[in-house]
Structures are given as C-alpha cells and as structure tokens.
Amino acid sequence: MIIGVPAEVKQDEYRVAMLPVGVEILTAAGHQVVVQAGAGIGSGLADHAYLQAGARLVASAADVYREAELVVKVKEPQADEFALVRSGQIVFTYFHFAASRVLTEAMIDSGATCLAYETLQDEKGRLSLLTPMSEVAGRMSIQEGAKYLERPQMGRGILLGGVPGVAPAHISVLGGGVVGANAAKIAAGFQADVAILDVNMDRLRYLDDVMPANVNVLFSDRHTIRDQLKLADLVIGSVLIPGAKAPHLVKQEDLRLMKPGSVIIDVAIDQGGCVETSRPTTHKDPTFLIDDVVHYCVTNMPGAVGRTSTFALCNVTLPWVLRLANAGADCATRLGGPLSTATNILAGKVTQTAVAETFNLPLHTLRS
Numbered sequence: 001m002i003i004g005v006p007a008e009v010k011q012d013e014y015r016v017a018m019l020p021v022g023v024e025i026l027t028a029a030g031h032q033v034v035v036q037a038g039a040g041i042g043s044g045l046a047d048h049a050y051l052q053a054g055a056r057l058v059a060s061a062a063d064v065y066r067e068a069e070l071v072v073k074v075k076e077p078q079a080d081e082f083a084l085v086r087s088g089q090i091v092f093t094y095f096h097f098a099a100s101r102v103l104t105e106a107m108i109d110s111g112a113t114c115l116a117y118e119t120l121q122d123e124k125g126r127l128s129l130l131t132p133m134s135e136v137a138g139r140m141s142i143q144e145g146a147k148y149l150e151r152p153q154m155g156r157g158i159l160l161g162g163v164p165g166v167a168p169a170h171i172s173v174l175g176g177g178v179v180g181a182n183a184a185k186i187a188a189g190f191q192a193d194v195a196i197l198d199v200n201m202d203r204l205r206y207l208d209d210v211m212p213a214n215v216n217v218l219f220s221d222r223h224t225i226r227d228q229l230k231l232a233d234l235v236i237g238s239v240l241i242p243g244a245k246a247p248h249l250v251k252q253e254d255l256r257l258m259k260p261g262s263v264i265i266d267v268a269i270d271q272g273g274c275v276e277t278s279r280p281t282t283h284k285d286p287t288f289l290i291d292d293v294v295h296y297c298v299t300n301m302p303g304a305v306g307r308t309s310t311f312a313l314c315n316v317t318l319p320w321v322l323r324l325a326n327a328g329a330d331c332a333t334r335l336g337g338p339l340s341t342a343t344n345i346l347a348g349k350v351t352q353t354a355v356a357e358t359f360n361l362p363l364h365t366l367r368s
C-alpha cells in the first residue's frame with residue numbers, strides 16, 4: 001500500500017504522524033511511504049532521517065494526497081485541505097466530527113473513508129489512540145492554568161501551591177478520565193487543593209485509592225459543580241462522551257459564581273467544550289475573557305510540545321497503520337474489531353451513531 005504523511009497545517013501544530021522508525025517498519029513490510037518534505041521539522045525530525053528510513057519525499061501536500069491510498073495525519077483536515085481528500089482514500093487522524101458540521105460535510109462530499117483516532121476502542125475497550133494525547137493535555141492543562149492565573153495574563157494572581165501562611169489554589173477537575181487524572185496528579189504535585197468530579201463511581205473509587213491526600217473525589221451533579229465553581233481558582237474541563245458533543249456542565253449563568261480572574265482550561269473543546277461559553281482558540285491567541293473569567297480553549301494543546309507528543313502518538317498509532325496497510329486498500333475498510341470503532345465515515349457515508357445524531361444525518365451500518 002502507499003501510505004502518505006503530509007505536513008500538518010493547523011495553526012501552531014508541530015506534530016507529525018509518523019516517525020522515521022515507522023517508515024522503516026512499513027517499508028520492511030513491503031509498503032511505500034510518501035512524506036511531505038519538512039513534515040517532521042516541528043518535532044525535530046529532519047527530512048534525511050525519513051529518507052534514510054526508506055521514505056520518498058515529495059514537495060507538497062497535493063503530491064501526498066494524489067499518491068496515497070492511506071493518508072496518516074495528526075489533526076483533522078483543514079479547510080484548504082478538503083479538496084485534496086479524494087474518493088477511495090482512507091484518512092486516519094483525529095477528526096472530532098461532532099464538533100464541526102463543516103468538516104463532517106466536507107468529508108462526506110469527498111467520498112473518502114475517515115478513521116478517527118479518538119473513537120478507536122482497542123480489544124479492551126480503551127480509547128488507546130486518544131490516551132497519550134490526553135496524558136499530554138492533562139499534564140499541560142496545569143502548567144497553562146498556572147500561567148494564566150498570573151496577573152499579567154489576566155488571572156487572579158494566584159500561585160498554585162500557595163506559601164506557608166497563604167492557602168494554595170483550589171482546582172476543580174470536571175471529568176476524572178485520562179486528562180482529569182493527569183491534571184490532578186500534576187496539580188497535586190504543585191501542592192494545590194484539588195477536587196475531581198465524575199459520574200462514574202468505579203472511576204471515583206479508583207482515583208480515591210491512587211491520588212494523594214490533597215485530591216478529593218466528588219460525584220458530578222449540578223449542585224456539586226456549582227459549589228465547586230464558587231471555590232475554584234482553576235477549572236479543568238475534561239469530560240468525554242466518546243464520539244459525541246461534550247455536555248455543557250458549566251452554563252453561561254454559572255460564570256457569575258466564579259471569582260474574577262479565575263481560569264477555565266476547557267480541554268474538552270475538541271468535542272465542542274464542556275463550558276457553554278467556550279469557543280475554539282489557538283496557541284497564538286489562546287485565551288479570552290467572559291464575565292472576568294479567563295477561558296483557554298486550544299483544540300490542539302499537545303501540538304505545542306510537538307516532540308514529546310509526536311513520539312507519544314506514533315508509538316501507539318503505528319501498529320494500526322501497519323494493520324491497515326497489510327490488509328490492503330480493498331480490505332482495510334472491511335476490517336472488523338477495533339478498526340470498525342474508528343470508522344466514522346465509510347466512502348462518504350456516516351457510520352458513527354454519535355456523529356449522525358449530532359447532525360441529524362443518515363446512519364449507515366458497517367458490514368464486514
């Protein structure tokens with residue numbers, strides 16, 4: 001199979017979808033890998049490393065899309081990439097379709113097959129291609145939160161850990177999955193006072209067992225959320241209902257409960273955000289103020305730490321790329337099991353229930 005790796009074009013996206021070692025493994029298995037020149041630069045991976053591993057370098061994204069049967073990316077195709085995606089092609093990347101009707105319609109119109117990293121459930125039911133980026137974003141949410149709590153960044157002027165005689169920051173983490181647990185772990189290390197809210201009691205019991213003493217776990221309901229908003233200096237939005245638009249746990253009217261200069265890091269923004277007032281932002285212009293509350297809603301947080309993130313992502317995606325490539329272009333879209341959970345659009349037809357429901361589109365059933 002011909003596998004294509006274009007350079008990422010989303011604002012401030014420094015990741016790349018394949019490491020040179022991935023090229024080596026795929027070519028050794030008899031496949032061809034076409035890489036856009038410069039694609040790895042943001043992650044410190046030079047063109048010659050891809051060449052040495054057996055890749056063919058091409059000048060433009062158009063060249064990659066023209067040749068590749070399987071396009072492997074990091075972020076969803078951007079508007080100026082839509083026309084490059086073609087019928088019969090498989091695109092394997094983060095899509096987060098429920099957050100964008102425009103993207104969903106563009107991919108339907110392309111006639112391509114779209115396999116989303118974020119909905120792939122492995123044999124144990126884990127979202128194993130989302131996990132490493134959630135680990136990055138969860139950890140990063142605390143360092144970003146610490147920065148935007150500083151007064152010159154419009155924050156309240158709060159140091160996360162406080163100092164002897166002055167209370168630490170209170171951090172409320174909405175959703176105790178991978179992002180939430182990683183955020184809480186780092187926040188606890190800063191000696192902040194942390195609360196994790198979740199609706200999954202088994203998860204709360206687990207977190208209660210493994211988290212340090214400055215982390216409390218609470219059941220997430222409307223009253224507890226509102227109580228937490230009154231206390232919080234920093235709120236981390238980290239809920240997920242796989243494939244679906246994130247529920248708005250914080251309503252616009254709730255912002256009035258919060259202290260002026262408090263900060264919301266809505267990590268769940270890639271699924272639409274769990275705060276009603278959130279809207280997508282970029283690393284270049286990451287925050288905005290509503291009712292004196294700082295909102296940070298960057299949709300590709302791990303992109304800023306491209307080197308760490310590229311390695312963490314490619315470590316887990318490569319086995320699936322290899323599996324698709326070995327199946328061959330005709331059979332790859334008929335692979336059952338985990339790859340069927342990744343299939344959001346098959347040859348231009350929506351196959352993910354949550355996406356069809358979000359946009360009221362016809363749902364097609366996958367057949368093996």
Ligand SMILES: NC(=O)C1=CN([C@@H]2O[C@H](COP(=O)(O)OP(=O)(O)OC[C@H]3O[C@@H](n4cnc5c(N)ncnc54)[C@H](O)[C@@H]3O)[C@@H](O)[C@H]2O)C=CC1
Nearest residue numbers: 133134137175177178179198199200220239240299300301
């Ligand atoms: N902005 C960015 O750059 C990035 C965003 N993300 C996003 O972060 C979000 C969270 O991802 P993960 O932690 O991996 O998901 P996860 O599935 O591990 O955790 C989500 C948690 O939310 C909980 N939850 C569901 N409904 C809830 C409610 N009403 N109240 C409280 N908790 C609730 C679930 O029980 C689960 O424990 C996803 O939307 C993911 O795509 C992940 C990486 C990067």
Ligand SMILES: CC(=O)C(=O)O
Nearest residue numbers: 094133270299300302
């Ligand atoms: C999960 C995702 O969309 C990202 O890492 O950018």
